[in-house]
Amino acid sequence: MSIQEKLIKWYEVNKRDLPFRDIKDPYKIWVSEIMLQQTTVTAVIPYYKRFIERFPDIETLANATIEEVYKYWEGLGYYRRALHLHKSANLMKDTFPKEYKDILALIGVGPYTASAIMSFAYHKPYIAVDGNALRVLSRLYAIEENIALNKTVKTITDIGNQLVIGYDSAKINQGIMDFANAVCLPVHPHCNECPLQKECTAYLTNKQDVLPINIKKVNKKSLSYITGIVVYDDEVMLIKNKNGLLENMYLLPQYEVESPYSFIEAFKEDYGIDLEVLSHLKDFKHVFTHRTWYMHVYVFKADIRSIDFYTKNKQEELTIPTAHKKILKHYEG
DNA sequence: TATCCGTGGTC
DNA sequence: TGACCAAGGAT
Incomplete structure (x- = not known):
């Protein structure tokens, strides 16, 4: 069985049930992905539900005042995300873009979010490289480069985009996320219950506890x-x-x-x-x-x-x- | 490229 | 308790 098949098989059994999962509306997927930037799933869920209930589509969001949109974001952090959603909704009119470059052009949307939307909404072959994918793939292929560098992200993106070819990228991407959340943890990964033991170079060389290498200097x-x-x-x-x-x-x-x-x-x-x-x-x-x-x-x-x-x-x-x-x-x- | 942008959970 | 991290992006 290929890595992809093992991952998808694991996902079918262990996938999380989330309010923004297996939905088709690109607008709702977009909102959820923006909320999930640097923010835990647990924190997002209630905000997502309230937000979608009040702003169920592009037009409703566009017609709301920014003050009200901010209010629905209160406590979530990174408030400019709310501003960017509102701005983009106003530019969008009523149809959500379908092409990668057009989605990437939206303010607040970078390579990760654009790829995630292409994958989840349209099932196009894009790897969504977030912290989870960086961790899983850097271990799987024992990439001993600093994942805080753009160059490393690019390397891992190329690997991921190859991995996704011929498979439903939505299952691969979401599979990686749930797998990273339950098995391939940031610290003390559960390698003994990992379906990818035989393929994981980090595990085979006992580097699972030092990868990924993530060096960012923050002066507080x-x-x-x-x-x-x-x-x-x-x-x-x-x-x-x-x-x-x-x-x-x-x-x-x-x-x-x-x-x-x-x-x-x-x-x-x-x-x-x-x-x-x-x-x-x-x-x-x-x-x-x-x-x-x-x-x-x-x-x-x-x-x-x-x-x-x-x-x-x-x-x-x-x-x-x-x-x-x-x-x-x-x-x- | 480095820095800025929030909050809550974990150990 | 401080350091690190969580479905990143803009400047």
């Missing part, structure tokens, strides 16, 4: 903020973040300063309004991929009725990322 910066719960009556001030990290999200005002008194000065400079410290709430820490925020949260009182970006208690409408949502929950709870 720490930032220390005074974060303000600025209240007037029972309303809390939120500001739309204009750029960078958490762009377009609504945040509590915060400054990279040492004391609440410096916060008051900075706030006065920005908005021309005097604050009064009421209390120290709590210190929070939030870890991002490239950054860690230490937030010393104080409650301030002010008359902020005069400023037009004061957003009142509209938390049901505004998209507030987890980093600050958990502060608000603590404050309100």
Whole structure:
């Protein structure tokens, strides 16, 4: 039996039952693939269901406001994915593209996602090279190159595209994903129950624990903020973040300063309004991929009725990322 | 090419 | 607990 046949056989028996699996609508497949970028299946499922229920087709998504689309993304992370979906839906009119190059041209869609859609929706012979495929194939063929490099991804893509010829690529791709999730794990893979033992060069040379080689340097910066719960009556001030990290999200005002008194000065400079410290709430820490925020949260009182970006208690409408949502929950709870 | 972009789970 | 990872892509 070939590697492909063994993989498909394993898949037929062990495949996961997922809401975005074995569906034909390229729109829904697209939405699921965007959500699944760097995001676990467990996290995606409820978001996917809610999103599709509210935006069942291209036209409904295109006609929605970006603020509402963001709201359905709240807590999922990488918020620009929602922006890209909305933009693409507006460009698409009502038909989803069918060619690889046209799908790849969509903002937010790269080689992985374009290949996955071609495979899952149209059963075309494209390998979908994600983290799973990189791991499985680099072990299978003992590729001792850094998978964080584009060159290595290209090498593995070429191998995968050969593997898919003559088979249903959807079964190969999804088979690899479920197999990578259940057997060919990132750490301590279950080689003793692997159907590809005899074909796996890594296993045969005892390199399954060192492959894939994944070297990426991440320098993580720490930032220390005074974060303000600025209240007037029972309303809390939120500001739309204009750029960078958490762009377009609504945040509590915060400054990279040492004391609440410096916060008051900075706030006065920005908005021309005097604050009064009421209390120290709590210190929070939030870890991002490239950054860690230490937030010393104080409650301030002010008359902020005069400023037009004061957003009142509209938390049901505004998209507030987890980093600050958990502060608000603590404050309100 | 290197860096940025979120969050939650795991050990 | 910090480091790593999860169906990556844009700049």
